Amino acid sequence: MTDYSLKLNQCIAVLPDIRSISGNYPDITYNKVAFDSRKIQPGSIYVALAGINVDGHDFIQHAIQKGACAVIGTKDMPSELAVPYIRVADARLAMAWASAALYRFPSNEMVMIGVTGTDGKTTTSTYLYNILREAGFKASLISTVSAVIDDQEIDTGFHVTTPESPDIQHYLAEMRDAGVTHAVCEVTSHGLAQQRVAAIDFDIAVVTNITHEHLDYHNSREAYFAAKGILFQNLGKKDRATKPLAVLNVDDPDSYNFLKKITTVRKVSYSASGELQNAVSRIESIVSSPSGLKADVVFKNLQGISGETKIPVTTNLLGIYNGSNLLAAMTAAIYGLGVSPETAAKGIAAVQSIPGRMEVIDYEQNFTAIVDFAHTPNALKQALDSARAMLVQNQETGAEANRIIAIFGSAGLRDREKRRMMPRVSIKNADITILTAEDPRTEPLSDILSDMVDAAIQDGAVLNKNVFIEPDRRDAIRLGIAMAKPGDIVISCGKGHEQSMCFGTTEFPWDDRTAMKAALCEFLHLEGPDMPYLPDKDHYLDKL
Numbered sequence: 001m002t003d004y005s006l007k008l009n010q011c012i013a014v015l016p017d018i019r020s021i022s023g024n025y026p027d028i029t030y031n032k033v034a035f036d037s038r039k040i041q042p043g044s045i046y047v048a049l050a051g052i053n054v055d056g057h058d059f060i061q062h063a064i065q066k067g068a069c070a071v072i073g074t075k076d077m078p079s080e081l082a083v084p085y086i087r088v089a090d091a092r093l094a095m096a097w098a099s100a101a102l103y104r105f106p107s108n109e110m111v112m113i114g115v116t117g118t119d120g121k122t123t124t125s126t127y128l129y130n131i132l133r134e135a136g137f138k139a140s141l142i143s144t145v146s147a148v149i150d151d152q153e154i155d156t157g158f159h160v161t162t163p164e165s166p167d168i169q170h171y172l173a174e175m176r177d178a179g180v181t182h183a184v185c186e187v188t189s190h191g192l193a194q195q196r197v198a199a200i201d202f203d204i205a206v207v208t209n210i211t212h213e214h215l216d217y218h219n220s221r222e223a224y225f226a227a228k229g230i231l232f233q234n235l236g237k238k239d240r241a242t243k244p245l246a247v248l249n250v251d252d253p254d255s256y257n258f259l260k261k262i263t264t265v266r267k268v269s270y271s272a273s274g275e276l277q278n279a280v281s282r283i284e285s286i287v288s289s290p291s292g293l294k295a296d297v298v299f300k301n302l303q304g305i306s307g308e309t310k311i312p313v314t315t316n317l318l319g320i321y322n323g324s325n326l327l328a329a330m331t332a333a334i335y336g337l338g339v340s341p342e343t344a345a346k347g348i349a350a351v352q353s354i355p356g357r358m359e360v361i362d363y364e365q366n367f368t369a370i371v372d373f374a375h376t377p378n379a380l381k382q383a384l385d386s387a388r389a390m391l392v393q394n395q396e397t398g399a400e401a402n403r404i405i406a407i408f409g410s411a412g413l414r415d416r417e418k419r420r421m422m423p424r425v426s427i428k429n430a431d432i433t434i435l436t437a438e439d440p441r442t443e444p445l446s447d448i449l450s451d452m453v454d455a456a457i458q459d460g461a462v463l464n465k466n467v468f469i470e471p472d473r474r475d476a477i478r479l480g481i482a483m484a485k486p487g488d489i490v491i492s493c494g495k496g497h498e499q500s501m502c503f504g505t506t507e508f509p510w511d512d513r514t515a516m517k518a519a520l521c522e523f524l525h526l527e528g529p530d531m532p533y534l535p536d537k538d539h540y541l542d543k544l
């Protein structure tokens with residue numbers, strides 16, 4: 001990796017909304033931008049952020065002691081600092097620009113594609129990345145699972161989708177330096193609201209859907225929509241080599257109507273339901289089987305082709321909702337970048353699996369075990385509907401299939417409404433619901449579980465009949481497996497590919513797939529992985 005450094009005065013030249021500057025800076029050079037004083041190295045700019053828990057301005061002296069060469073903040077300083085202090089209107093925005101400047105605006109040298117939405121971003125981004133590679137582009141991907149730069153996979157950290165601006169700019173610089181021409185980035189509402197992608201000009205923006213999520217952070221549905229909208233509003237603001245394009249989902253009227261209004265550049269829309277004729281692409285027919293999906297996809301208004309073009313598409317990914325994700329990715333590549341439908345279909349077929357998304361764990365047991373990442377009400381509904389379709393298929397092949405056993409929890413210090421909505425979805429769409437731990441953080445797990453079970457009972461569930469509480473996620477998975485009859489589906493949702501679970505302020509190593517494997521091997525008396533460690537439930541139920 002190239003070592004980057006930049007004169008502070010060159011950074012200052014691009015920072016938006018500077019209110020005042022104190023201290024001497026002409027000879028100062030910086031080599032890093034950091035928002036955590038504990039991560040400062042000599043030569044870093046420290047950006048003081050007024051946080052939810054603490055105020056970054058209180059750590060300015062700590063940052064200077066650790067070698068910060070300058071500080072960016074929003075507050076007046078009571079006395080002169082030992083290093084230059086740049087007071088700005090918006091520290092997160094300034095952080096994004098200081099980072100982009102340090103790495104010489106890497107996004108200006110690549111085609112930038114942003115994928116947003118409540119559910120399906122990782123899947124759609126992964127499809128798109130594979131289509132671009134199939135089309136011969138040197139492509140990279142930043143997603144919830146990892147960043148992929150030049151075939152190298154980089155872990156972006158616990159629970160991170162859109163990295164903070166210093167990190168995302170760093171990844172983009174690595175891509176640019178490796179000769180990457182197209183970057184696909186998952187862009188979250190947090191990422192947009194917190195200006196993490198503010199100094200990136202996107203060429204193509206894709207939305208999957210906008211439903212219920214993150215109201216803890218955004219406070220209202222309108223603010224959540226507005227955050228997502230930033231990606232679309234900014235399209236076409238700068239002159240770029242690629243013609244800007246917005247890719248909208250007609251099947252999701254809320255996001256479609258909202259984004260259509262605020263987008264000023266060319267828009268195309270897709271419809272997996274296939275019923276809406278005003279979409280440029282639609283799914284004409286789709287068949288789901290235990291080996292994935294087979295669809296006939298129709299594209300219209302293709303350059304140089306009159307009428308409609310129909311092509312068959314197959315994907316190994318399970319879950320009927322992936323029809324919508326693959327259509328979104330194909331539509332972006334075909335209408336935004338001129339990829340042929342046939343090449344796009346090959347790219348879709350190249351995606352073998354996405355870690356922790358409808359991932360089947362198979363030890364030849366007589367029921368199906370799945371790990372999925374559904375952690376919103378809509379995603380849970382889609383995952384359970386897809387599981388139901390698989391049950392029907394099992395029945396058609398003669399097995400005595402009957403029930404879906406769903407295991408999930410709800411995160412602490414995050415959207416509280418979901419706690420009540422998700423059990424309701426499960427009571428309706430699964431046969432047995434097991435409520436358990438899922439990143440309780442510093443909230444008492446008992447409170448979270450009691451909110452969840454109350455909602456289930458209000459909707460007619462009966463405790464210890466079709467809804468169970470097992471706070472220890474290891475035992476919850478074991479319980480689901482013990483209950484399974486031949487042909488049933490046990491599906492553990494919400495942790496997917498994630499590599500840790502947070503109790504208190506500690507991230508304990510955790511992988512739901514390993515836990516499912518360990519529990520299955522215990523049950524089947526096979527050699528298998530050890531069950532991951534979790535803190536004792538008596539401890540975390542009452543004392544957090």
Ligand SMILES: CC(=O)N[C@H]1[C@@H](OP(=O)(O)OP(=O)(O)OC[C@H]2O[C@@H](n3ccc(=O)[nH]c3=O)[C@H](O)[C@@H]2O)O[C@H](CO)[C@@H](O)[C@@H]1O[C@H](C)C(=O)N[C@@H](C)C(=O)N[C@H](CCC(=O)O)C(=O)O
Nearest residue numbers: 035036037049051052053054056059160161162188190191
């Ligand atoms: C809830 C939330 O959005 N939190 C973000 C917020 O943290 P905060 O306001 O709680 O920070 P704080 O603890 O009050 O600290 C304030 C500042 O003081 C600094 N500090 C603190 C202590 C110290 O000793 N020195 C120091 O400098 C901190 O580094 C911070 O800059 O500001 C931090 C700095 O920007 C973010 O890293 C942090 O994201 C945390 C890690 C987080 O969990 N974010 C999640 C919700 C997130 O963004 N997720 C989305 C995906 C969501 C999805 O699944 O769709 C994502 O895009 O990753």
Ligand SMILES: Nc1ncnc2c1ncn2[C@@H]1O[C@H](COP(=O)(O)OP(=O)(O)OP(=O)(O)O)[C@@H](O)[C@H]1O
Nearest residue numbers: 118119120121122123144321357373374379382383
């Ligand atoms: N188009 C879709 N509509 C509804 N639910 C979906 C869709 N695609 C995926 N899901 C569900 O959402 C889960 C997460 O999928 P994916 O990782 O692609 O979404 P995401 O938006 O990237 O989520 P996150 O940002 O939290 O990682 C899947 O495991 C599945 O249960």
